[in-house]
Amino acid sequence: MTDVTLSPLRAALVGNPNSGKTALFNALTGARQKVANYAGVTVERKEGLLTTPAGRTLSVLDLPGTYSLRARSPDEVVTRDAVLGRLQGETAPDVVVCVADATNLRLILRLVLELKQVGRPFVLALNMFDIAQRQGLQIDIERLSKEIGAPIVTTVATRKRGLEDLLRQVDAVAQTVAPGENVWREPTSADLRHAHAEARRIVKACVKPAERPDTITGRIDGVLLHPAAGLAILLGLLFLMFQAVFTWATPAMDGIEAGFAALSELINGVLPDGLIQSLLVDGLIGGVGSVVVFLPQILILFFFIIMLEDSGYMARAAFLMDKIMGGAGLHGRAFIPLLSSFACAIPGIMSTRVIDNKQDRLTTILVAPLMTCSARIPVYTLIIAAFIPNTTVWGFVSLQGLVMFGLYAAGIVSALTVSFVIRRIFWRGSVEPFMMELPTYKAPDIKNVLMNLWIRARIFMSRAGRIILPLMILVWALSTFPYPPEGATEPAIDYSFAGMIGHFIQPVMEPIGFNWQMSIALIPGMAAREVAVAVLGTVYAVSEADGATDALASLLSSQWSIATALSFLAWYVFAPQCAPTLGVVKRETNGWLWPSVMFFYMVGLAYLAAFVTFRAASAFGLG
């Protein structure tokens, strides 16, 4: 007989928000879950596997941060249920790894005392120990360990320090400590006070105050939270971000565009005219290429967002915007989900789980897709490049960048307006409290920033491969077959299926100035917004007699009126052109009601906005 193999272990990472649980999880398991410097980043449970020094398989669970097991919002419910073993098909973890921010022990010790009542064996990880040392904080670890009755390890998650030690302690605790009885119940305010007093006593006994406390955060806040300058700086940052998206990316985009043009030339030279050549040049390069070109812009946008998230500025932005958000009837914690929606509405909608009140959460979910997500960038850029002159106004501001900023502003203003209407007319609710930790500033970690950008680039490219490429093959086929009859006078695409579909929908879109090519683009554009650009690329490429290698933008500027272009932009500010978003709303709200509401209100607004824009622009002679 062989030795008894040790059974696999399960450990859960529990702690206050922003204490570094996910950083630790990533360091332990090699995962790449999102880490950022504000409370409420993680809103789901994530599991990862590794092998401990003792050779046991350890499954580690990353959980949303919480101040208490008395779950108040959907993310905290996940943590409570995981710790108590109430999740379906799951038992309580064998070991709880309590992750503490070593520079702020009082709060976590209060939570430790609450966790002890659950009776699971636990280890305390004093994370961010690098910062504690830098501040000259002296912690009597031996004494602290005795006080809480559990082993303590010091860790620096972002530098992968202390992991071995931590795993060894997890092994040891699992071996030697028997789980106790679960006597946890919701603490009353008296319980909380009692635990706080105990935590304070422990801190006093074990921790000498920092010799060099952090003063930088206070000084930076003096500027960034300045009553007058604060909001101006926030607006300035956003303005810079959208200008950068437009102006910095140009060289890289020109390079990519030239690359694809050369590739088309090459294929045209090597392959004989025919179906295969048309599929490759018109369908794939014309379609997918027209989207991939936007990679530099997307990366610049993400660079800004990651810097804001990693530095600790996000919570400050929420602070500065609170009054305005509150005026629009939004919850104070709605800011971060909405700002995340600049990247993509899906993570934005998921992060509304930190909002405790159900109506507040729903309102935020409903308006999140109005924020300008990165998938709109290709659409906006294409139209702007085609129709807005590339000039400078006021000496330094690019006019194209200014229009881009205007579109972002339109998204923000409409989100605030819609939520205002929802809260005034449908849910005349009261204002929920707003309380949020302001984390200390940290210099963004270059490695982390680059890795995040790399992940973003991969997501974008894999979307191009998984969604856009197959769709483009389909669109190409639809716009190529059936062939035009003998002696046809119109361009071939008019006789194809795509042409038929386009002509069929067009009467509905006529009043808002859309031609049939645009109408076709809207349908596959439901899968993802940027697909519309690819479809226009293919449809126009196919409909050009000689497969003109003209860039799509200059082609459009000769085909559309300005009124049509503006109407298309207005449509894209509002239209729910994104099936995955509707899917996430269904999942987050448990049913089809809210995604349907979202779909119809957004289509309605889009049609209305496009109609008004088209008519107004036409009246000004831009038709």
Add this chain to the structure above:
Amino acid sequence: MHNGAATTETLAGDVRPLSTARPGERGVIVHVGDHDEHGVLNADELERRLLELGFVEGAAIELLHEGMIGGDPIAVRVDDMRVALRRREAHAISIRFESGN
């Protein structure tokens, strides 16, 4: 933490809700709770949330920043952490302010 409960208690009491504080004012929390007219949360729920976030009797408080419009919300230091909250909730926290100079 350093100046101990005994000394603060002997000081002449300038006890007011945190919601009345101006930037730069410091003190110690003497009571968390009294706030029946919050409207949304009942007093007990609000009290527990404040306690969980570290607003507990004896904690050192300093008002760091306030918002532009109506001085709301406010950013306060609670012992070793910084927290943002609205004056409406801050009304439930009574502070014994240091006699200013």
